Each structure stands twice: as C-alpha cells, then as structure tokens.
Amino acid sequence: MIVEAGAFALVLAFALAVLQTGMAAAGRLRRSPVLAGAADGAALASAIAVAVAFAALIQAFATSDFSVANVAANSHTDKPMLYKVAAAWGSHEGSLLLWCLVLTGFGAALARARNLPFGLRTSAVAVQGLLGALFLAFAVFTSNPFERLDPVPFQGASLNPLLQDPALAFHPPFLYAGYVGFSVCFSLAVAALVEGRANAAFWPAWGRWVRPWALASWVFLTLGIALGAFWAYYELGWGGWWFWDPVENASFMPWLAGAALLHSSIVTERRGALAGWSTFLALLAFTFSMLGAFLVRSGVLTSVHAFAVDPQRGMMLLAILGVTAGAAFALFAWRAPQLKGGGMFAPVSREGGLVLNNLFLTAAAATVLLGTLYPLILEAATGATISVGPPYFALTFTPLMAVALIVLPAGPFLAWKRADLRGVVQRLAVAFGLALLLAVAGWFAFEPRKILSALGIGLGAWLILGALAETAERIRLFRAPFAETLRRARGLPLAAWGMTLAHAGLGVFVLGAVVETGFRVEAARPLAVGESLQAGKWTVTLKDVRIVEGPNYLAEQGRLTVAVPGGATREVTAERRFFPAGGQTTTEVGLDFRGLDDVYVVLGERGPTPGGAPGWSVRVWWNPWARLIFLGPAIMALGGVLSLLDRRLRLGAGARKAKTA
C-alpha cells in the first residue's frame, strides 16, 4: 500500500513539475503574478511529492519488502538498519530518486526566494521545473524504484558489501546535494540569459543571488568528495585515497567549475564585470554534474567505483544532458556577446587575480575532462585503447595547480581596480620567508630527501601562512594595541574569516597530500602469529587471528600491535569479512592514528610464511600526515559555511554594504 502511494507520489511529482514549467513560463510571458505564484506552489508540491516517494522507498527498505524489485536486488534481512536505509540510495533507481529529491528540494527553495525580481525568478523556476520534469520522467518511465516483483522472493540479494560502511551511507547524499545544487545556478544563468538585461545594475545583483547557491553546493560537494576519498582510503585497503579514477574525476570536474564560479561571481557582484564568464561557469558546473551522472551510471568507463551500471539508461541520461546543456550553451552563444562589460580594471588588481584563478581552475577542469574522456573518444575514433592514470595527471594537472597555488596568497591582498604589487610583496615577505624556511626544514626532516616534496611542503605552508598573514594584516595583529586588534577581529565580516579558512584548509590539504604521497612507506609479508613486520620506524606484530560473527558477515579478525621506539604500543584490529548473501569478501583496515600520521594495517589471505608455518599475508603502510588530507577539505567546507552565513545575514539586511575600513 505504502509502495503504491510512493509510486503514485512519484508520478504526481512529475506532473507537478510539468505544471510548474508551464505555469511559470506562461506567468512570465503574461507577467501574471497569479500564474507565477501557482508555479511556486507547484514547485513546493513537487518537492513534497518526491519526499513522500523517497520516504515510501526507505520504508520498503526498512521493512525488507522484497515484493519491490529494487529492494530485493539491493537489500537483505540480515543487514543492519543503517545499511537497509542507505541501500535506498545505493542502487541506480534509488540514487536517481535521491537526485530528484535534491533537484526539486532546491527548486522549492528557489521558488521561495523572495528577494529576486519577478522576471528572473519566474524564468528560473520554469527552467528548474523543466530539469525536474526531465529527471522525474526518467525516474518514472525507465528507472521506477517501485516496480513490483512476482513471485516475491524470500530473501534479497543484499547490497554490495563495499557500500556497507558509514562513510558511504552519508557520502551519496552530500555528493548529490552538491551536484544537484548547481542546478539552481544553471537555472539562474539560463534565466539571466533569457531576461537578457542590458542594464549595468542587473549583473552585480545577479552575482549576489547566484553566489549563495554556488557556495552551498560547493560545500556539500567538498564534503561529499572528502567522505568518498576517506571511504576509498580505509575500505578498499590499497593505502590510497585518490586514484584519478574516472568516477572520482566525474565528481571533481563540477567541484573545480564550482570553485571557479564562486570566485568569478565575486567579481560580478562587486564590479559587474565577467558577467558572461560567470554565467558560463554556472552552466558548466551543472553540465559537469550531469556528465558525471552519465559517466557513473552508464558504465562507459571502467572504474573501481562503478556501482549500479546500466548502458540503456546511460543513453537516456546522455539525451537529457545533450538537450539541456546543448540548449543552454546555444542560448549562451547567442546572448553572451550582448552582455555589457561592467567595471574596468588593471591587470594587477583583485579582479585580475580572480581572473587568473579562473583561468587556472578552468584549465584544470579541462585537463580532468580530457584525461577522463580521451580514452573513450580515442577508442571510438581509432579503436586504439589507452589508459590515463595518475602519471598523466601528475604531469598536467599538478603543475597547473601548483602555479595557481603559488599565486593564490597574493590575491586577497590585491585592491579592486588597480593594486600596488610592491606593497603586496612587502606584506607577504614574512610569510614567504617562513614558508621557504619550512620547505628547507621539510627537506631535512623526511627521508629519502626529495626536492619536489620539500617544495610541496613549502607550498602548503605558503598557503596557510599567506591566508593567516592576510587576516593578521586586517586586524593589525601586533601592530595595534591588543584591544584594537580584538575590536577589528570582531568587526571582520564572516565572509573574510570564511575565505581565510578555505584558503588555509587548501594549504592543510596540500601538506597532507604532498607528505603522504612522497614519504609513504609500505611493507608486506606473510606473518605467522607472533611474528612482526617493520614499516619505517613502526613494528607491527600479529597477535592472534580469530573468527568473529557480524550481523550479516563472518570475519577473520586479526589483532595486531603497533609499536614504535619511545612511544606507546597500541592495538589495532584488521578484518577480512565474508558476506554470505553476495558471496563477496571485503577488508576492514586497521588504522592506528599517531598524531598526524596513520599506521594502516591490512589483513590479507591465509598463506604460508617463508618458514612454512601457517600465516596471513599482512600489508602495512606508514602514511605520514595522512590526517591532513581529510582535515583540509573539512576546514575548507567550514570556511564555505562561514561565508554562507555571512551572505544570509547580508541578504536579510537588504543591500547593506559590508563594513568599510
């Protein structure tokens, strides 16, 4: 009964989205607030209907209703409740429903945004409704999660055990909130192009309207990607966290485009400049999101993360992508030349710095796009198969980003319109000197000595120190009486703190990534109980291995001790889990957090030791500073949240300008 209600709600949501598009478009053409208001109501109702459908699906999973094909294919009565619920978005149909939920949810929020002018808002609601209608049609007609099964099986096929993990239960909702949040930026950009305002006052306002949506989506996407990377790190058991895998790239492209949009929209808001460019990025971010969904769901790429793949549905997604993005970019090509330029600026200025940021972020996104799609295109065109992996990105993406990051700390010091470069250099000299010193310290601190890694450490330190220097400058730290500094710190807008945190967080991430990649130590050997293995300074001893029973798996659980000269000896457990429902085996990594470092222990298969005794193959990694890799994005996301809070306050207070110094 509840399942039927869910199926009905889904169809209703589709009808409402169609209605929303029609009424908003008609309301815009006839300038009728009544029709536009009805479209807003339809947007809200559509979101509620999808939420009802989603709740019904979760209920079907929670009660293990195997008469629903999707539940039978992805659930099992033995699974813990968290993974029963999470399986609702672990399959293709369920994740598409989640996508629709976020899409219509953001659509409802857009329809309630009262500060937008009538024309722009109504057009944007129409576009958002059209996107909703397309994806809901896809869900209803080809990927209906409520399809029944007859005869009803007694037991389900269970969810891929790799996905039965807390990080992965929360990773898709965050990721999708990020992906699909950009749909609002897309709708606002299309609406702005349709409205085609030539007056100069329009674009700064547009920049202010689009920025909170871009910021919120970017924060969600940052957290989603970080959770995914963390999951890959401890669930796959390979010691790595980023493989430049096509599916990872698919989530990274909208992130890069979104980051570029965040920055260019500042210029559009403050100076009315780069309007066309910001619109382009707003279209691009959601296009990349849709491209990502297509790449992940269609199975055209081979990937370690390709779950729930179906080529037929891939074609449908490709059609949606082609129609929406094609139409939007055609509109852009037609309207963009008519956009008015906005304020002038010298090459060395805040605007110039942000343009440089955009230049590198777009080139980086283009690199990821090329590296991801090129093997496909080449194979289709010539039949030749190639692989594009980490070495390619190390030679293209990394140098591009390195140059961008070297320039980054100067950006916030630059004045609008025209900046004094010498003054900036003077104010950053101390931070630069310290970063250089830290690079030298890094060169001596880590074995073996690697010049590039030492420079990378310097770069991470430079980002952190540069960001802090900017805040210190603004609150006149150590140069004014302490009370004055405190007063200034309190007066600093939240957005300024947000920027400092986001840039410093990037530096923290760079430090972690550079040190972990450069100085990771690995050791692997079959160990009998009581034997030990050396990875760098760490001694890992296999204490015992026993069989333990989990809720829906059976595991060989190894207890190992991690010892270090002059430090505490700690115990970790590493498991090999066997899931009878699907017949799969997964590894649970034993992680010993030592300050910033991880000692990462994987229990492998049974096998004889070189001495002939029965043993288990044990792999140990010493991942120095690996904590920072996941701490950095968390700091960046926190910065985004602070900035978002500031925007909301400012929007609430009308057009109140930020406090001038």
Place this chain on the structure above:
Amino acid sequence: MAAPSRVRGVVRTLLALLGLFAASIAVAQEPPPAPDRPLADARQEARAQALFDDIRCVVCQHEAIADSPAGIAADMRQLVREQIAAGRSDAQIRDDLVRRYGDFVLFSPPVRAGTWLLWFGPFVVLLGVAAALLAFARRRRPETAPLSAEEEARLAEILAERRDPDAKPSDD
C-alpha cells in the same frame, strides 16, 4: 523463542563458514599468486615500485598492479622484478609490456600523433583562455572618457591629502 533463533544463528554461522571454506577452495583452484618477494637491492626495489604504479592490472577496473590483489597483478609484479634483476632498463620493460598488452597497460599514455591533444590540450586551453581574455580586455573601450590633465592634477592633490596609513584599499 530464544532457542529457534539460536539454532538459526548456529546454522547461519555454519553456512557462512562453509562459504568461507568454499571461497578459499575457489581461490586455491586458481593458480596461486606468486608471493611478493622484494628485490634485495633497495635501489632496484624502488625502481620496481615506481614501475608498479604506472602499470595497469589488465583484468581490473582501474587499478595499478601496485594496488591490485588479483593473481595476474602479482605475476606482473614478479615479471617486472625479474626483468629489473636481469639488468633491463625501465624503458625496455615498459616497451616489452606494451608489445604484449598494448598501450592500455600503461597509465601514462604514449606521446604520439593520436594523443597530442591529450598531452598538450591542457596547456593549449590555458593559453587559449588567456589569449581570449586578453583580446577581450583590449577590445573593450573604456566606459568613461580619460581624465583631462587638469582633472589628473586635481586627483593627485586629493589623493595626497587623503594619504592615511590606516586606509585600506580593499574593504573585504
């Protein structure tokens, strides 16, 4: 009620144990992967490790042989170590693998006519966008007429008056 559920639990455990046993038999029937024996010479082993990161496990999804638990990855690792021990250069080893498996086997694609766009594309995009921005900036006419000499002088005067060390050029 407790007894049947306990029985069920025991049965489940037995079934699972059977599964684990079956899985280990299935593994045993495949040719057992060669154990990883690092090369004695640390420098040679470092070369081998670097190569492992660049060589794709040919039966896996998107994994280097350094990461893959598959049997063939272990065989390929052993092959690479043997070749290094036999004194062959990295380039020779790569060429051998490419002859056997095609370009697909390397994560760094070769630089040849078909992959120029791949390798140089990013930098072309960078230069292209930069050139477009420059051209755009040049084409744009200033929106206000430039200041006259008189106005310039007056501007300089005002600026000199207002030179306040506390005045920050930017407000955020």
